Amino acid sequence: MREGNTNSIRPMLRTVIVTLMLVLSLAATGQERSLLSFIATDSAIDVQLLIDWRTLHKSKSTRAYQPAELVIQPTQGAELKLKGKVRVRGRHRLDICSFPPIKLKLDKSSLTRHGFSELNEFDIVHRCQSGDQYEQFILRELLAYKLYELISPVHLKSQLIRLHYSYPDGTKAHQSSYAFLVEDKEELVSRLGARHYKPSLVSRGAIDRMELLRVALFQFMIGNTDWYILNRHNLEFVGIPGHNLLVPIPYDFDYSGLVDATYAAHHESLEVQDVTIRYYQGWCHSEEEVEAALQVFREQKLRMLALPETILGLNERSVKHAVNFLNGFYSVIENPQKLRNQIIRHCDMWPVQP
Numbered sequence: 001m002r003e004g005n006t007n008s009i010r011p012m013l014r015t016v017i018v019t020l021m022l023v024l025s026l027a028a029t030g031q032e033r034s035l036l037s038f039i040a041t042d043s044a045i046d047v048q049l050l051i052d053w054r055t056l057h058k059s060k061s062t063r064a065y066q067p068a069e070l071v072i073q074p075t076q077g078a079e080l081k082l083k084g085k086v087r088v089r090g091r092h093r094l095d096i097c098s099f100p101p102i103k104l105k106l107d108k109s110s111l112t113r114h115g116f117s118e119l120n121e122f123d124i125v126h127r128c129q130s131g132d133q134y135e136q137f138i139l140r141e142l143l144a145y146k147l148y149e150l151i152s153p154v155h156l157k158s159q160l161i162r163l164h165y166s167y168p169d170g171t172k173a174h175q176s177s178y179a180f181l182v183e184d185k186e187e188l189v190s191r192l193g194a195r196h197y198k199p200s201l202v203s204r205g206a207i208d209r210m211e212l213l214r215v216a217l218f219q220f221m222i223g224n225t226d227w228y229i230l231n232r233h234n235l236e237f238v239g240i241p242g243h244n245l246l247v248p249i250p251y252d253f254d255y256s257g258l259v260d261a262t263y264a265a266h267h268e269s270l271e272v273q274d275v276t277i278r279y280y281q282g283w284c285h286s287e288e289e290v291e292a293a294l295q296v297f298r299e300q301k302l303r304m305l306a307l308p309e310t311i312l313g314l315n316e317r318s319v320k321h322a323v324n325f326l327n328g329f330y331s332v333i334e335n336p337q338k339l340r341n342q343i344i345r346h347c348d349m350w351p352v353q354p
Helices: 002-032 035-039 053-058 092-096 108-113 132-151 185-192 209-222 287-299 301-310 316-333 336-344
Strands: 045-050 066-073 080-088 102-106 121-125 158-166 177-183 195-197 235-239 247-250
Touching: 053 080, 066 102, 080 108, 102 108, 121 132, 132 158, 132 177, 132 209, 132 287, 132 301, 132 316, 177 185, 185 195, 185 235, 209 247, 209 287, 209 316, 209 336, 287 301, 287 316, 287 336, 301 316, 316 336
Parallel strands: 045 158
Antiparallel strands: 045 066, 066 080, 080 102, 102 121, 121 177, 158 177, 195 235, 235 247
16 A cells, blocks of 8 residues: 555656756746847837936937836736946947937846846947938848848847837837847857957958858948948957857948938048948959858848838838849849959958048
8 A cells, every 4th residue: 555655656756856847947048048039029129218318418428327227018928127227339320310329238136137147238229310211220220130130140139129218207208219129249159159359450360251251242232331340340250169260240230321321421431422332342252252152142032132021110112222222232243244343353442441
């Protein structure tokens, strides 16, 4: 009788142990999960940012951090309230924008309290000025980030949000607008198991040539010249497992022809007046190397041309502009003469350092 009871208890005990291990495993996984991965969705997340907006604007020259509270409404689950701080970032847009770009730094204790990892920094990309036109520029720039995801597995993640501007007391500061979050480099290297490389200058011999070629072709595709290798301007460099040399990752695309913002311009040394006129800035490569790097662009053509339609909030005019602009790129790479003249032979033609 006693032996029978023991035999009946053992399966129950094993079930309890397995269940407990599963719960503990899920809890551990939850603690390691980043906030950005938790809120990831194809739709827009409602985010209320409560700060003293007047003080933030006055602190543009000092880049001083201001106390902030972030209220996030995920697509599923309860509302999240997170303490943190923000400051302005960027250079040129500080002078021309009423709404400068923002660096957000959340309290790590606030994140861990909700079961998230301590990856606490994000860039908030939002409109430069008020009005629908500037909101469209933001959505076009988000499109550029999403396009690069189709080109390279080594990219910065982004998340569309509906940003609600509020003062600390909850009163409305500005009209709500589309914006997006960009993954910080610390989360990037954590996600990829990589290491971040951030010297003031980058040696040419330290960079993976073929990876840089892919970046240069992408920048040409979106009509962007606002990047520079040696001083890491709008480029992150990371060491990736399986790569002997550094892999470049581009960001900040608002000066591109794809976005075509009213304030955007090529570098003055290029003597090209219109950002919708492409200018290739890659290193010199053989025709075989360029063709190999272009393979992924050709394979992803249909997905790229369909992507503008999937960006929430992008209006008909912006979709048409994006599709036409991308088709312009394909008209170059699908024409052997244009490919040689505008890319293969048009190499090592950098502007002066930004």
